[in-house]
Amino acid sequence: MPKNIKVKYISKIAHKVHEPARTPEETQAKKFARTPQLPRGMKDLLPYETPWWDLLYGRVASLARSYGFDKIETPVVEETALFVRSIGKDTDIVEKEMYPIADAEGEKLVLRPENTASIVRAYINHGMLNLPQPVKLWYWGPMFRHERPQSGRYRQFHQLGFEILGDESPIVDAELILIAYNLFKNLEISVSIQINSIGCVQCRPAYHQSLIAYYRTVRHEMCEQCRKRLQKNPLRALDCKEPQCQPLKKEAPHFVDYLCEPCKEHFMSVLEYLDELGLPYFLNHSLVRGLDYYNRTVFELYVSGEEEGSQSALGGGGRYDGLSEILGGRPTPACGFAQGCERVIAKIKEIGSVKLSEPVFHVFVAQLGNQAKSKALKLFENLRAADINVAHNLSKNGLRPQLEIANKLGVRYSLVIGQKEVQDETIIIRDMESGVQEIIGFNKAVSDLKKKLGLS
Ligand code: HAM
16 A cells, blocks of 8 residues: 555544544534424425315315215325235336335335225225125325425325225216216316226236237337336336327227227216216326226326326226235225325415305403413303304413404404403403493303304
């Protein structure tokens, strides 16, 4: 080793040895120097956003009730095998988007990337086959996909979903599409429905062959991923998002031309039901969806006029008649859909026709002095328990700022408790419109206000 390098090395070590030890304060300061940041692709739901989420949840819950669905909640952590077997190992989600969980007991677990597989697992685990069929379930919750974050695409996002298990009839597909459509109608979002049929195990091999034969002729124009997947899972080429693969899809053979008789009949019936319901749908021959468990009907919903680019689907779903058996259950035909809550809420806000309802307060409780604060809290509690919409702000001290808040809230009456009122066991009622004040006994406050507000 040349001499000068050796010296440099020694001096580096020497510097380390002589570095003074950190004081506990310095160690502490270093530990807290940087505030941990929100992980990429994740979102905080801040207080100004949560009312929109509550609004959507309320509309979905009420729609679900009216169509006879029961709510189900499954854990966000599931066995990795659940998704590998159901979504398929040659899909984007399984190949590159799952979040593995380090489990001390060596179990292979992931954060769920979607919920349909979990619903079918729960259906099998809890013997729901023994319930009257079909079983109609809805859910709402966070999903996790390690995708490249961009507008409308997050790593933690939320889905609302509806699933009907135990009925193969095409009316089920039509009812689900109707529900998905009605949710948007209810939110005043105009959507279009894209629909296709991707057949069953009987008719798929012939279509696969024809698809492979077509794609071989344009192999040099395909992206590398599609070329790799072509033999194993040719349908994935139709689901590819790469720009170079888009024109190739347009020339690809159509699945509807290869459907076996039962699949053709099923699809025709779904379309007839949609016609009868007057739902606006479009046949999209390259719609295959990005998950392997689908068969027969598949569909997606887009904001009208924004159909180009499947990155922006507000929701999607389809039939998955074989999934129960893939997961070790009995044959159970099923169909469902899910919508992305972030995308739906962004659209509601963008369109602006649905308004949030502001909270309505009738009474404001104001206080002056420490003793009055505790009396005011008691009074607030009594009014609240009597179902009177009452507001307060115990952090403010002066009367003026409190009455300003009362004014902003538009309350009819303010109730004031000061030192004197505490001693006399009274309160002052101030009519916020006329400014007229009167004094009443503390214990009479609830009944008096109920009368004044016409609540008794
Ligand atoms: P999916 O198409 O993968 O289907 O997701 C459904 C919806 O979730 C999408 O249309 C989109 O609105 C939203 N979504 C998906 N990924 C993201 C993301 N990274 N960020 C924001 N939103 C996203 C399913 O998950 C199936 N389980 C649907 C289903 C239910 N099929 C039958 N039943």
